[in-house]
Amino acid sequence: MILERATVVGLGLIGGSLGAALRDAGVRVRGFDVDPSASSTAERRGLIDERSDDLGAAVAGADAVVLCTPVSATLELLPNVDRLTPLSAIILDAGSVKVPVVERLETLPGAARAVGGHPLAGKETSGPEAAEPGLFRGRSFILAPSSRTTSPTLRRASELVSILGAIPRVMPANTHDAVLARTSHLPQLLATVLALDVREDDRPYIGPGLRDMTRLAGSDPVMWRDILLFNSANVVDEANIYIARLQEIVAAVQAGDAQQVEHVLAAGQRAGRALRGAAA
């Protein structure tokens, strides 16, 4: 694809990083955010070439528009973005839940040039201050087409993903949401609850293990509220499976069943090592 001009809608951690990565690759990047201070920070940090505080002006002349807003904002913005964006441009999002986005994409007049997206990248910090061009390097970037997404659209979106240094992986939206409930959305909940568990007096006794396990708790609450609610059926299913397994091992601990406790820990060790060997 010829990607000369891209517009990033939503200049938080993901949008800001995406802008910076595209700029580094020579793409001219225009940024839009409803929060003027996010746009100012993005401009000041050089994450975008120029800002526009008007959505129509922001997407005019773009070859690609990427929505990096919380899922609820993406759903709200999509009809306008589709209406205002030249039909020659592709439209992509970067939200962590795909079924509601892809369902919305299907209803758009420009559905053929639109595709769902999700970069498996992030950190516990948020906002354009935390953005960095290398955020996507070597990471999976999932592309979830709708029934109306055309092959050229998917190909162009894959090219954009490759420009970011990420690995495009095409998968159906419903598979994405089921897998991510397990690998990302449940872990977020677990980290939040664990962070709430620890008392102020405990702080001198916190080791690196707990710090790693609560890192995700620092993530943006509004973004995560949307993710958990828009994927609630999968998240609730996975949480219930998790709780049942946890109760099982806690029962073995309570019963003093050394053999069973060691058995579960050994299985967890094998699984943990396999996970660490796996790439995202």
Next chain:
Amino acid sequence: MILERATVVGLGLIGGSLGAALRDAGVRVRGFDVDPSASSTAERRGLIDERSDDLGAAVAGADAVVLCTPVSATLELLPNVDRLTPLSAIILDAGSVKVPVVERLETLPGAARAVGGHPLAGKETSGPEAAEPGLFRGRSFILAPSSRTTSPTLRRASELVSILGAIPRVMPANTHDAVLARTSHLPQLLATVLALDVREDDRPYIGPGLRDMTRLAGSDPVMWRDILLFNSANVVDEANIYIARLQEIVAAVQAGDAQQVEHVLAAGQRAGRALRGAAA
């Protein structure tokens, strides 16, 4: 204290690292392990000055003996170690549960020169291959005296801890076990169960968050079996509190209660940030 010669009993990750740190500080270190291959590795890697495959010979002439074995082995070894070690030497352990160890220390003829210990350091790997002298640098090293531990013993143990680069913190064994159930033992269980949750097909979709959250799952199953069982009452209490909180937020997700979900996530974000600012 004059610490010229130390003996490390148990040459895994903790014992091997402790030997290496003491050696770096000019202490002459003798190592003992029931597993001859652990002793060989420790010797080959220079974690100890010399090995001894006989416990009596290993502790002879030592100024300090540190037991770095799983808690069940420590409880079994303590009477012999006390009997064989010169009364001029202090005895310390490095186990993650303190009540059963300190109770055992109180029964020893040499109880006055013995004190419980626990370095808040570790990693997901185990064995002398993973040992490194810097493991304890800047970490808390808890000292849990028994009712019979003397002040000079506590002072000498603190000096040994300082030689490792760690920060000695004195606290009662039962407080230690209650706090660590929350900050270490429950997190270990949560990581194990999460690692077991993830399927092989999920692996390409694993981001840095999940990797961090399952890192602890890689820890040694035998050591952790002992920790969980010897601290079972506290671990079960903390797990039940955790499960109840998790069920509460899962119910809010299921009910689509956006306000409550965002409220919990925001509280978790504040707690998570406070945790990351805290030092161990």
